[in-house]
Amino acid sequence: MKIPFLGNRRKEPEVHDAEGIAGLLSECELLRHQAQRSGVRLDDTVASLEALDQLVPRWRDDAEVLEWLGNDAGLYLGTVIVGTVEGAHWGIRSDGQPVIRLASGREFDVVADGHEWAASGVPELSQLYAEVAEA
Template sequence: MNKFPFLDNWRKRHGDEEGTSPASAGGGEPEGVAELLSECELLRARAGQQGLELDDSPASLEALDQLPPRWRDDPEELPWLGNDAGLYLGTVIVCTVPGAVWNIWPGGHPVVTLVSGREIEVVEAGLDWAATGAPELSQVYAEAAES
């Protein structure tokens, strides 16, 4: 089983057993899955330390793109922060782009599906952003919003 800190915290709040998978979290209800994926605790904490409150808006993605990438100094934290950045990107897309929805691929890999049918691998985009700064989160969002 994958170890995701946000999943452990979600399970505690919802009284779920350790064996619950992200794909089945929330009883298969889209709202439960969206709630689980939107937590992004590490990213929210690191952004907060730099004075940025993440409000699930496109403007917050632009603000994240402007933060100094201090997380790159910690090779253990970088993949976790990148994962959170991707989930946060997906959350903003699902919250603000009409018809965008979360889908969980087999194996628990979350993607965002747009009305056009295009799937965005937001976690991959978040990992690339955390490691290299490209593509910018706001750029991925803008492309999704145009689709």
């Protein structure tokens, strides 16, 4: 007899809503605002990554904006990858960091890449995309 309140229950595996996670990670509100102010439309395409690479980096003078924009840039890069590279999907590492995982098993820390791009512009987001797409 299995009586649930007696504590002999098996835990059900935790299920993540992949679409919900992808939706949250794709918001990138600050980046979208900065892009819109500069006339760049973020439509989740490779062309929009190329357009972001051409923005004048006015955010580098504000450390707080730089931090948030770096996060957003990485999450947006991941959003484009997940939407256009077959087999790519979001994953969450044990430390809570969102990453992109390819069907091959390779993992990319796009948030770290976004921070590098926001701080220095190198490597370009479109270049990072090309490296992941070829992997």
